Amino acid sequence: DTEVTQTPKHLVMGMTNKKSLKCEQHMGHRAMYWYKQKAKKPPELMFVYSYEKLSINESVPSRFSPECPNSSLLNLHLHALQPEDSALYLCASSQVGTGENYGYTFGSGTRLTVV
Amino acid sequence: EDQVTQSPEALRLQEGESSSLNCSYTVSGLRGLFWYRQDPGKGPEFLFTLYSAGEEKEKERLKATLTKKESFLHITAPKPEDSATYLCAVRGLSGGSYIPTFGRGTSLIVHP
Numbered sequence: 001d002t003e004v005t006q007t008p009k010h011l012v013m014g015m016t017n018k019k020s021l022k023c024e025q026h027m028g029h030r031a032m033y034w035y036k037q038k039a040k041k042p043p044e045l046m047f048v049y050s051y052e053k054l055s056i057n058e059s060v061p062s063r064f065s066p067e068c069p070n071s072s073l074l075n076l077h078l079h080a081l082q083p084e085d086s087a088l089y090l091c092a093s094s095q096v097g098t099g100e101n102y103g104y105t106f107g108s109g110t111r112l113t114v115v
Numbered sequence: 116e117d118q119v120t121q122s123p124e125a126l127r128l129q130e131g132e133s134s135s136l137n138c139s140y141t142v143s144g145l146r147g148l149f150w151y152r153q154d155p156g157k158g159p160e161f162l163f164t165l166y167s168a169g170e171e172k173e174k175e176r177l178k179a180t181l182t183k184k185e186s187f188l189h190i191t192a193p194k195p196e197d198s199a200t201y202l203c204a205v206r207g208l209s210g211g212s213y214i215p216t217f218g219r220g221t222s223l224i225v226h227p
Contacts, residue, residue, distance in 0.1 A: 004158075042202060042217035043159065056214065090158050103149050104215075106158030 006091050006107035021110045023074040023091030032074045035090040081114045117142045117207045119218035127224045136188040136221045144208030148186050151202040193225045
């Protein structure tokens with residue numbers, strides 16, 4: 001299995017809703033990432049998990065809460081989002097250590113619209 | 116701070132018309148330069164990693180090359196299915212050792 005699977009593919013939520021994005025990989029990668037991407041912009045790093053521990057939080061607002069239950073799963077919990085949070089949310093994974101020079105494997109993303 | 120600049124921002128080609136995309140970078144100790152392809156509404160797809168000046172990698176109609184200051188993605192006889200945004204990213208010694216800095220991408224459209 002060489003894929004990163006993200007669910008749902010599309011999500012519309014109100015500003016008072018709570019929802020979660022899910023990401024799963026079975027490649028044995030021990031680093032997992034959440035990125036946010038706006039139209040015609042490069043991916044913007046949000047969080048990095050290494051060996052299931054949060055290692056980087058790029059000053060993301062607390063309305064985004066990541067979770068890594070095990071080495072294959074990564075969640076992003078959403079609460080009280082703003083319309084400007086509407087974007088494509090991408091999950092990625094990679095090897096760590098000697099795999100630092102490997103490219104990331106990205107999922108297809110979740111298209112989030114906040115209304 | 117690592118910096119990546121891609122040019123042109125957009126490129127339109129006729130099918131079969133070869134061209135090159137540029138990725139200029141500034142990095143403290145290059146640990147890898149990466150090319151990705153991204154289709155609209157999809158996640159980036161990894162294409163190549165280049166490590167040192169003079170290195171070249173090929174995949175079908177794509178060939179990536181690297182110098183000490185820039186990388187080129189050469190597209191030979193492109194087809195409409197090559198239409199996508201091509202992203203360049205670099206990893207350097209500064210900051211998180213496995214966190215790349217992405218460029219803004221080149222949007223390629225190949226007309227039949």
